[in-house]
Amino acid sequence: MPYTHVGAVTGANKGIGLAVVRQLALQYPKSALHKSDPESQGLLIYLTARDKSRGEAAVRSLYEEDAQLKKAKALKKDGGWADIKFHQLDIRDTMSIRGLAEYLRGEHGEGAVDFVVNNAGIAMDGFDNNVVKTTLECNYYGSLEATQDFLPLLKPNGRLINVSSIVGKLNKYSESIRSRFLNARSVEEVTALMEEFKAAVEAGKEKEQGWPSAAYAVSKAGMTAMTKVIAREEQDRGGKRLINACCPGYVNTDMSKHRGSKTPDQGAQTPVMLAIEEIGGASGEFWQNERVIEW
Template sequence: MSYNRIGVVTGANKGVGLAIVRQLALQYPKSPLNNGSFLIYLTARDQGRGEAAVKALEQDAQLKSAKALKADGGLSEIKFHALDITDSGSIKTFADQLKQTHGDGVDFVINNAGIAMEGSNAQVVKTTLGCNYYSTLEACHAFIPLLKSTGRIVNLASMSGHLNKYSDEVRNRFLASKTEDDVTSIMKDFASAVEAGREKEAGFPSAAYAVSKAGMIGGTRALARSEKEKGSSLLINSCCPGYVNTDMTKGNGTKSPDEGAQTPVMLAIQDIKGHTGLFWQNEKQLEW
């Protein structure tokens, strides 16, 4: 079957990712991008958990009441596909499948997959930057050729990536960064400083997750700039879902997952006036 719109959500078997899939199905009928049938790929590393998440959404009371899903006469269909963004082979397999199945292109990708680990030693930094920064950008580069000319990428970052935690020198490096290589050099310097036990002296917070998300904001901005310079009309933005009550916040969040899903969903399927390369929270642009 062919679909008029196709979206991908990574890391979507629980928490904010799962809520994003639910909200996409709920909000699509009133979206200015609604032009018929809508396929949402719910992706996750674990096949069992991913398939269980799809089944749960198919029985979701809110979706049934709204008649959002195709099985109930609605526009949206949700399918699971395995994707581990930390595995280059997994990214390639999924990208190849999308290319083969959807020759006309994909409308958007919401990169929600990410990790938060305890501590901030060199191994934690390597693993956290590896997933939240390097692997997310690798996934972006794999998906960009598959997007329609009007396609969008939404990268989930965090307010913890705000630049008020850095020395003036590091902050200015982030703000002056124009390319992914510029941002990557800051990530490398952070990893080296942690390894030497000197991250504070080097102007960084002792927080792998926060630095990875600052990298994500900077990397997204650089990617958007690069695409714009090529004449592309893709819209590429990053956003913070807010302090959401999920496993990642150990249940301490103040927002529900559905509330956290609002900004990424807006950036994927609402009219954002052509904005690209920006950082958003609470459906508004934020200063980085």
């Protein structure tokens, strides 16, 4: 079955990621993306997850149990515009990232994907060397590799959205570290900051050296900085792809231990907007509540 538009959402078997998939299917018919092509054959969304059985179960739940999708008749089986397929992806695994990239390239061709919403991430309890290394491996290094591998798959006007967090704001760092984040001009500079944080934690001197004792927060600061750098590189080479970071807010999910004040569908609104709506060509920004905010 042909599709005019193709997108992928990582870490989407539950929580915000699953809500992003649902809202993409619901909002696509009235979106700027759909309206951009009056001959549209619809949207194919790849729901990706680390665990195959959970990912496939999530797709089944959307097709068989989701009341919003059924009521709106959003899926093609009901006469709508969207289809959803599962593909395995673990962003901590280089071969898994490359496997999805090669699959998308083989199925749809180079430069044929409209958007990728990179939502996959972890939040661990406690704070020690292992927590820091594991968190950075997924949230920073895995997201960086996914961003670099998926970017060439995007259409010339495609979108890449990295789901970061407001806890990665720079108000808890020394002025020198904050300045280095804000003035980073290469991925290598951002990665150097992540490595310095790991070394500081290993030495037990992170606070002394100007870092917060917070693995998740630093990983998200790195994600936002990396996203801004890659967006600038895209612009410098004359590219038109829009690359942004966003915070979904404090959402009631497993990651927040269900303490969040937002529903997953509410948290999905900003990444969905960045994927399929008109945003005035904005790139390299940090967004929350559907607007650019100070990082």
